[in-house]
Amino acid sequence: MPRIRTILTLLAIGLVGLTGLALAQDVTLRALFMQQAAYSDDDVRNMTADFEQQHPGVKVDIEFVSYEALHNKIITAAAAGGGGYDVVLFDVIWPAEFAQNDILVDITGRLSQSMIDQVVPGAWTTVMFDGHYYGIPWILDTKYLFYNKDMLQKAGISAPPTTWQELLDQAKTIKDAGIVQYPIVWSWGQAEAIVCDYTTLLSAFGGSFFDAGQPTFNQGGGLEALQYMKQSLDQGLTNPASTESLEEDVRRIFSSGQAAFALNWTYMYNLANDPAESQVAGQVDVVPAPGDGTHSQVSAVNGSMGLGITSGSTHPDEAYQYITYLTSQPVQEKYAKLSLPIWKASYDSAAVAQGQESLIAAAKQSLGAMYPRPLLIQYPQFSTWLQTDIHRALLGQLTPKDALDDTANNVIRDKLD
Amino acid sequence: MLLPALTVVAGVVGYPFLRTLYLGFFKAPLLGKTRTFVGLGNYLQAFERPEFRAAVGHTLAFTVGSIGLELILGVAVALFLDRAFVGRRILRALLILPLALPTVVNAVMWRWIYNPEYGALNALLTQTHLLPDYRSWLGAPGIAMAMIVVADVWKNFTLVALLVLAALQTIPVELHDAARVDGAGGVQRLRYITLPGIRPALLVALVLRTVEALKVFDIIYVMTRGGPASSTKTLSFLVYEEAFSFLQLGSAAAYAFLTVALILVFVAVYIRLLQSRGVAG
Numbered sequence: 001m002p003r004i005r006t007i008l009t010l011l012a013i014g015l016v017g018l019t020g021l022a023l024a025q026d027v028t029l030r031a032l033f034m035q036q037a038a039y040s041d042d043d044v045r046n047m048t049a050d051f052e053q054q055h056p057g058v059k060v061d062i063e064f065v066s067y068e069a070l071h072n073k074i075i076t077a078a079a080a081g082g083g084g085y086d087v088v089l090f091d092v093i094w095p096a097e098f099a100q101n102d103i104l105v106d107i108t109g110r111l112s113q114s115m116i117d118q119v120v121p122g123a124w125t126t127v128m129f130d131g132h133y134y135g136i137p138w139i140l141d142t143k144y145l146f147y148n149k150d151m152l153q154k155a156g157i158s159a160p161p162t163t164w165q166e167l168l169d170q171a172k173t174i175k176d177a178g179i180v181q182y183p184i185v186w187s188w189g190q191a192e193a194i195v196c197d198y199t200t201l202l203s204a205f206g207g208s209f210f211d212a213g214q215p216t217f218n219q220g221g222g223l224e225a226l227q228y229m230k231q232s233l234d235q236g237l238t239n240p241a242s243t244e245s246l247e248e249d250v251r252r253i254f255s256s257g258q259a260a261f262a263l264n265w266t267y268m269y270n271l272a273n274d275p276a277e278s279q280v281a282g283q284v285d286v287v288p289a290p291g292d293g294t295h296s297q298v299s300a301v302n303g304s305m306g307l308g309i310t311s312g313s314t315h316p317d318e319a320y321q322y323i324t325y326l327t328s329q330p331v332q333e334k335y336a337k338l339s340l341p342i343w344k345a346s347y348d349s350a351a352v353a354q355g356q357e358s359l360i361a362a363a364k365q366s367l368g369a370m371y372p373r374p375l376l377i378q379y380p381q382f383s384t385w386l387q388t389d390i391h392r393a394l395l396g397q398l399t400p401k402d403a404l405d406d407t408a409n410n411v412i413r414d415k416l417d
Numbered sequence: 418m419l420l421p422a423l424t425v426v427a428g429v430v431g432y433p434f435l436r437t438l439y440l441g442f443f444k445a446p447l448l449g450k451t452r453t454f455v456g457l458g459n460y461l462q463a464f465e466r467p468e469f470r471a472a473v474g475h476t477l478a479f480t481v482g483s484i485g486l487e488l489i490l491g492v493a494v495a496l497f498l499d500r501a502f503v504g505r506r507i508l509r510a511l512l513i514l515p516l517a518l519p520t521v522v523n524a525v526m527w528r529w530i531y532n533p534e535y536g537a538l539n540a541l542l543t544q545t546h547l548l549p550d551y552r553s554w555l556g557a558p559g560i561a562m563a564m565i566v567v568a569d570v571w572k573n574f575t576l577v578a579l580l581v582l583a584a585l586q587t588i589p590v591e592l593h594d595a596a597r598v599d600g601a602g603g604v605q606r607l608r609y610i611t612l613p614g615i616r617p618a619l620l621v622a623l624v625l626r627t628v629e630a631l632k633v634f635d636i637i638y639v640m641t642r643g644g645p646a647s648s649t650k651t652l653s654f655l656v657y658e659e660a661f662s663f664l665q666l667g668s669a670a671a672y673a674f675l676t677v678a679l680i681l682v683f684v685a686v687y688i689r690l691l692q693s694r695g696v697a698g
Contacts, residue, residue, distance in 0.1 A: 068642065072661040079447050101448040101664070181550075189556070190644025241533035243645050244556030253534055380662040391646035395558055 027318050028059045031087040032073060035064040037247050037265045038139040038305070038339040047335065051325045058318050060087075067091075068191055068246075071380065078103045078312065086313035087322055089138070092304050093192075095129040096377045104134040104308040105316060111136075118329075122370055123342045127306035129375070135308030136327045140342045142300040142366050143200050143263045143289055144359075146272065150283040151179050151260040160285070163293040164204055164228060167261060171237040174260045182239035184232060185259040187250045188394065189243065190387050195373060197263055198390055199301040201225035203371035206295030210374055215411050217386075218404035221295065226393055226400040233394055243394060255280060263289060265303060267338040269359045286359050288366040302370040378416050385410045437670045445667035447660060452667075459671035468647070468655065469672065473679070475562065476651040480630040482566040483573070487626060488619065490570065491577025496611070498578070499585040509582070512575045520572065524639035527568035531555055555641050558648035565640055565649060569633070577622045584618035585611070624687050631680045652676040 033044050041064055048060050063085075065073050071094060077084035078101070090098060098104045111133055116124065120140060127135040145167070147160050155174045161167040171183035187193035202209070205228070207221020216222065232238040239259060241249070247264055251271060254262040255278035262268070275281040288298035307323040309316050325331060332341035336352045340363055346352050353360040376382050385407045393403035410416075441459055443452040463469045498509055515523070530537045531554040542548035555561045588610065596606050634653035637643065643650035643658075650658075653676065660669035 075447065075661055075664065097664075101446075103448070190642060190647065239533075241551075241553045241556060244533065244553055244641070256534070258534060378663065384658065384662065387644075388647040391558075391644060395646050397558065397646060 027057060027315050028061060029086040029315060029319055029322055030061045031063070031322070032085045033062060033064050033089050034067045034070050036067055037267045038141060039335060040338060043335045043338065047326055047331055051322060055321060060322060074103065078310065081312065084312050085310055086315055086319040088308055088310055089305055090135065090308055092126040092302050093373050093379045095127060095134050096375050097379060099129040099132065099134055100377045102311050105311055106132045106134060107309065107320065108133045110320060118344060119342045120344050120367055122367065123304060125372065126302065126304040127308065135306035136323050137304055137306045137342045138327050139305040139339050140367065141265050141303045141339065142370050143196060143265060143303060144286045144362050144366060145289045146254060146262045146264055146268060146284060146286050148260045148280055148283050149285050154179055160287050161290050163290050164201065167290060168232060168237055171261060175237060180258060180260055182236065183260040184237055185239040185245065185250050185253045185262045186242045187245050187247045189246050190391050191246055192383060193246050194387055194390055195383050196301045196303055198225055198229070199371055199373050200263065200289050200299050201228055203301070204291045204296050204299035215408035218401065218408045223400060223404060226390060226404060230394055230400055243391065266340055266359065269356060270337045286362050288362045298365050298369050300366040300369040300371060302372045376416055382411060382416055437673060440667055440670040441674055443667045447664040447666045455667070459668040460675070462668060463672055463675055471647065472650050472652050472655045475649060476631060476633070478562055479566060479633055479651060480627060482563070483569045483630055484623065484626050486566065486570045487574040487577050488623065490574040491622065492581050494574070494578040495581035495585055498582055512578055515572045516575050518572060520635045521639055523568060523572045524636045528640055531564055556645050558646045561641055561645055562649050565636060568640065569636055573626060577626070580618045580622045581615050584615040588614040620687060620691050624684065627683050628680055631676065631683065
């Protein structure tokens with residue numbers, strides 16, 4: 001009997017001890033990231049490991065999904081109630097919808113004015129709705145024009161294009177010289193990616209999405225943008241595989257030397273110049289996406305993403321520590337190869353620019369020209385209509401005008417807001 | 418004794434079913450607290466929307482295309498494997514392979530085969546000079562759905578083949594022998610002995626595959642996500658999009674119920690078919 005009592009006592013002490021240990025390490029955050037473009041999975045894991053080391057007692061479980069699955073994953077986790085994610089990565093097009101549906105915590109009160117001032121102007125629009133801040137921008141990104149220096153040289157072209165028309169002209173020269181069959185590749189699969197490319201062109205041609213709540217993308221610059229896309233496809237200058245490609249497909253095609261030009265995010269610069277990832281390493285350079293020469297000199301879409309705290313999080317303080325750590329200047333500068341920092345000062349840092357001078361030079365121009373996609377609560381519905389109708393025009397089912405009118409009519413019919 | 422079983426069935430099947438039916442009469446945002454009663458509004462909207470009508474068309478095209486090919490291929494392969502030859506056992510075992518593959522894996526595999534730049538299909542067709550240039554298989558409307566059908570047929574014709582093969586084994590050899598003695602040729606024996614013998618198995622395969630095909634979602638999600646130009650957007654995909662991308666639970670529920678109705682129409686036709694054959698037999 002005494003022996004049993006001793007064992008029980010020891011067990012009890014052990015249990016209490018374990019509970020104490022568990023209390024000290026109680027906080028586990030769950031964070032959701034995406035698995036393409038910008039920071040690699042390894043980058044995010046390493047940043048997180050460093051954070052955990054500096055914040056004993058806080059552990060972060062991280063999960064990656066494809067960009068295409070990110071929105072619905074956040075939504076379903078929120079709809080299912082508690083026990084979901086504490087921290088989520090969200091796209092610039094969602095704050096209206098997320099604010100309206102109470103998915104993210106309003107962190108306006110936690111941000112200091114000096115912090116706000118040190119960030120590149122425009123980056124904050126990524127996380128804002130109605131004057132409130134729903135997170136901190138993390139991936140400051142836009143689409144750049146990548147080109148293969150060797151191919152241009154072989155075709156006798158001395159400088160990359162400075163207007164969209166010049167891009168077509170140069171592409172034609174390269175095609176006629178037999179250097180590559182389809183000189184340009186884009187991410188025109190039926191997904192958000194095609195809206196990003198369309199927005200870049202719309203802004204270049206001086207178009208707009210809405211004016212006083214009325215659709216305006218079916219005229220002027222918006223219409224010219226789609227006509228341009230169609231023209232480049234019809235003339236065989238754009239790779240027909242573009243209509244089923246996402247960003248990673250564009251990177252593979254460009255990196256295997258099957259394109260002279262590509263529109264893609266920041267992350268492609270270092271990967272396309274990495275011999276382990278690319279057959280054209282060393283031949284790749286980057287400039288801002290051009291303008292049309294009259295309305296614009298350069299063009300860009302705001303493709304940034306932010307980190308936010310979910311309303312269901314039971315550890316908002318630790319979650320805030322985590323997102324301020326990931327977005328902090330030293331961390332962003334350390335991992336500046338696949339995604340550029342949000343901090344103004346970083347763009348004058350020699351360490352950040354080292355080995356990617358032309359990317360930084362392009363960023364300085366492009367980041368200032370970033371054009372927003374429309375800020376709608378029902379953005380996913382709008383985008384789906386637009387993607388489908390752009391595709392219909394590209395694939396010859398409708399004229400560009402009829403296609404854009406169709407989306408505009410849907411917007412008016414459903415009184416989208 | 419029946420009560421526990423009934424409770425489980427009511428809880429697991431009945432509640433979600435009735436709840437979906439109920440939601441279909443409301444404008445119900447996925448995340449909002451407020452619901453507005455709209456009566457049959459969601460159903461009327463479905464018939465007005467070109468997206469919905471197009472999705473019905475795509476779903477039917479997928480179903481008819483894939484099931485037609487699966488039946489033809491399945492029966493042909495079963496008849497072949499019913500013969501006696503060396504290596505028959507190995508070939509029969511191989512039939513299981515596509516079936517054992519998860520749909521998502523199958524979809525990813527075919528995506529690679531169809532890849533416009535590195536895909537095996539383009540390589541095969543250009544190297545045999547059947548095609549002058551590489552082409553985009555999943556980026557052109559019309560072709561994309563046909564390509565998905567091929568991917569689906571490759572995986573699922575083996576189910577038909579296995580069911581039919583099992584049925585073929587139950588047809589007594591004596592029947593064929595007797596028919597041969599009576600002077601019946603190969604075609605006549607196929608028509609009057611083989612086909613009646615495998616008809617029940619064919620109907621089972623038909624019902625199973627039709628219900629599956631009308632609900633198709635995963636292979637579409639992986640291969641095209643509904644593109645190009647929404648030409649592969651099926652009913653299930655539309656329901657998913659309406660609920661989780663657009664947060665419209667009410668109309669999603671109505672669309673889902675209309676999908677069920679479509680399935681019931683097919684099943685009713687099959688049951689009639691089964692019964693009339695049963696009486697005739």
